[in-house]
Amino acid sequence: MAKKTTSALQENKGVSKTETTNAKSIGSLKKKRKAVLSVDSLVTDLLNKNTSSLSRAITLIESKNPKHLEQATQVIKACLPHANKSIRIGITGVPGVGKSTFIEAFGKHLTAHDKRVAVLAIDPSSTITKGSILGDKTRMEALVKDKNAYIRPSASGNALGGVARKTRESIILCEAAGFDVIIIETVGVGQSETTVHSMVDFFLLLKLAGAGDELQGIKRGIIEMADAIAINKSDGDNLKRAKLAKVEFNRALHLYPEKVSGWLPKVTTCSALQNDGIDTIWELILDYVDLTTKNGFFNKKRAEQNKFWLIQTIESQLKSNFFNLDSIKKELQKQLDLIEQNKTTPFAAADYLLSLK
Numbered sequence: 075m076a077k078k079t080t081s082a083l084q085e086n087k088g089v090s091k092t093e094t095t096n097a098k099s100i101g102s103l104k105k106k107r108k109a110v111l112s113v114d115s116l117v118t119d120l121l122n123k124n125t126s127s128l129s130r131a132i133t134l135i136e137s138k139n140p141k142h143l144e145q146a147t148q149v150i151k152a153c154l155p156h157a158n159k160s161i162r163i164g165i166t167g168v169p170g171v172g173k174s175t176f177i178e179a180f181g182k183h184l185t186a187h188d189k190r191v192a193v194l195a196i197d198p199s200s201t202i203t204k205g206s207i208l209g210d211k212t213r214m215e216a217l218v219k220d221k222n223a224y225i226r227p228s229a230s231g232n233a234l235g236g237v238a239r240k241t242r243e244s245i246i247l248c249e250a251a252g253f254d255v256i257i258i259e260t261v262g263v264g265q266s267e268t269t270v271h272s273m274v275d276f277f278l279l280l281k282l283a284g285a286g287d288e289l290q291g292i293k294r295g296i297i298e299m300a301d302a303i304a305i306n307k308s309d310g311d312n313l314k315r316a317k318l319a320k321v322e323f324n325r326a327l328h329l330y331p332e333k334v335s336g337w338l339p340k341v342t343t344c345s346a347l348q349n350d351g352i353d354t355i356w357e358l359i360l361d362y363v364d365l366t367t368k369n370g371f372f373n374k375k376r377a378e379q380n381k382f383w384l385i386q387t388i389e390s391q392l393k394s395n396f397f398n399l400d401s402i403k404k405e406l407q408k409q410l411d412l413i414e415q416n417k418t419t420p421f422a423a424a425d426y427l428l429s430l431k
């Protein structure tokens with residue numbers, strides 16, 4: 075009898091998957107996807123202070139996918155009646171001034187006083203690779219573990235002043251989620267801090283002593299926007315220099331006209347590392363809110379900010395619509411080539427493109 079040959083490549087009959095199991099799995103997956111995309115459930119969970127839903131909602135409004143635009147608009151509209159109940163604080167300063175360390179110490183101080191704190195940290199995006207590190211959560215290890223704190227790093231992209239394109243909407247979502255204090259941390263490049271100033275109630279400028287930062291601050295004019303200046307890292311051998319810097323900044327403040335708010339900007343020293351002077355800064359902010367609420371400036375400023383952002387949004391949308399036109403997409407590269415060949419000027423090319431329909 076001939077021996078039956080076998081091959082290592084032969085296929086054995088396996089256990090077949092039942093159609094019932096597959097159908098149930100697919101159905102379950104579809105239901106989960108629908109649950110994730112449901113605007114009503116997302117808003118309900120967000121209003122119930124669910125931070126996971128807050129993160130999903132912010133991701134939705136940051137999305138550049140046109141399909142998400144309508145959903146994002148619905149979420150914002152549903153959250154708007156529950157917003158405007160927080161204190162919005164902008165914090166800026168040159169890189170290395172200790173913004174992350176300060177925000178962590180400041181945030182922990184607030185949560186210790188039963189405040190819920192949301193930090194919208196803006197990370198600079200590379201103009202070459204378009205990438206961002208988004209490392210704020212690793213720099214605020216203690217605060218990120220706090221149940222009453224929420225940290226959301228976002229890439230600045232090409233937004234003016236390094237402020238994420240949808241930061242305004244993110245503020246509304248955080249307020250709807252029940253956060254008492256919203257902190258906006260900027261990239262601190264010192265060129266377009268006006269953008270941050272236009273979306274917060276209180277603008278805090280962090281400075282360093284003995285780094286030539288005093289004159290630089292005066293030259294840039296950022297001091298004019300500041301409601302308070304905090305000289306950070308005022309500890310150890312640096313304490314004496316910090317006190318001298320405080321005197322210099324106080325003198326500088328007298329060079330600027332009186333603020334419309336009626337508030338006289340204050341200068342203080344602090345050490346985020348030693349947790350020293352943090353309580354003083356919070357008291358300053360409360361004093362500012364109390365004064366501007368009584369004289370009506372607080373609500374007036376927010377109304378003016380809303381008008382400003384209406385114009386900004388229209389300009390942004392017009393720009394987006396313009397570059398998405400098929401006629402512009404077709405002719406833009408031609409005009410760029412002509413400019414490179416010195417056959418037209420940027421101004422003439424712009425006039426031509428704007429004349430297209």
